[in-house]
Amino acid sequence: MAKILHIKASPRAGSLSTLAAEAYLAAHLAKHPGDTVETLDVFAAELPAFDGATLDAKYAVMSGQSHSPEQAAAWGAVVETIEHFKSFDAFVVSAPMWNFGVPYALKHYLDVIAQPGQTFGWTPEKGYFGLVLGKPVTLFSASGGDYRPGSGAEAVDFTTPYLEWIFKFFGFTDIRTVRVAPTAAAPEVVEAAKEAATKEARALAA
Ligand SMILES: Cc1cc2nc3c(=O)[nH]c(=O)nc-3n(C[C@H](O)[C@H](O)[C@H](O)COP(=O)(O)O)c2cc1C
Numbered sequence: 001m002a003k004i005l006h007i008k009a010s011p012r013a014g015s016l017s018t019l020a021a022e023a024y025l026a027a028h029l030a031k032h033p034g035d036t037v038e039t040l041d042v043f044a045a046e047l048p049a050f051d052g053a054t055l056d057a058k059y060a061v062m063s064g065q066s067h068s069p070e071q072a073a074a075w076g077a078v079v080e081t082i083e084h085f086k087s088f089d090a091f092v093v094s095a096p097m098w099n100f101g102v103p104y105a106l107k108h109y110l111d112v113i114a115q116p117g118q119t120f121g122w123t124p125e126k127g128y129f130g131l132v133l134g135k136p137v138t139l140f141s142a143s144g145g146d147y148r149p150g151s152g153a154e155a156v157d158f159t160t161p162y163l164e165w166i167f168k169f170f171g172f173t174d175i176r177t178v179r180v181a182p183t184a185a186a187p188e189v190v191e192a193a194k195e196a197a198t199k200e201a202r203a204l205a206a
Pocket residue numbers: 010011012014015016017018095096097098099100101142143144145146183184
């Protein structure tokens with residue numbers, strides 16, 4: 001009876017990253033009918049602004065200072081977003097590549113939930129360590145070009161390596177990635193990319 005959070009980061013109706021994630025979730029739910037999925041559309045979500053008092057509140061936590069009333073209120077909204085995130089047992093992220101990285105709304109969400117004492121910790125002895133442990137994440141990324149290993153363009157893919165790293169930073173060790181690529185190509189090439197990603201997604205769910 002796992003609770004899965006699908007973090008959806010493409011606002012496109014015909015999104016190929018969403019399509020691949022949904023194929024995975026459908027195959028997963030067929031196998032685990034008791035599990036539930038909540039979708040968090042980061043473009044539609046009301047996320048706390050990450051500036052001003054919120055940013056000062058983060059620095060106060062990092063330097064062991066107490067919060068002013070304004071910072072405490074701002075920090076409360078951040079912690080609420082993180083508690084929602086941490087209430088899930090497993091995660092699926094679907095994201096397009098936008099200008100070689102992740103869409104700004106997904107970065108906004110990750111900036112809000114990447115907080116000391118919440119999703120990661122730090123001590124002089126241990127350095128940085130993750131605080132979200134024992135939970136899997138499956139990442140789906142779609143890109144117009146082909147940046148997969150062996151493509152020769154791996155070095156400029158700041159989408160999947162970034163997502164893999166930030167979840168590792170949060171403490172995840174079970175991280176799986178499916179790429180839908182290339183999507184800016186001849187129709188038969190796009191169709192093949194979609195089919196390959198769907199097959200991979202279903203195999204992962206199995
Ligand atoms: C704002 C924007 C920026 C993009 N930047 C890139 C890019 O840097 N590299 C690339 O290969 N494709 C780029 N694309 C193409 C998308 O990655 C591609 O259409 C992908 O399939 C979108 O994912 P989705 O179908 O899930 O929305 C961009 C598309 C948009 C809308």
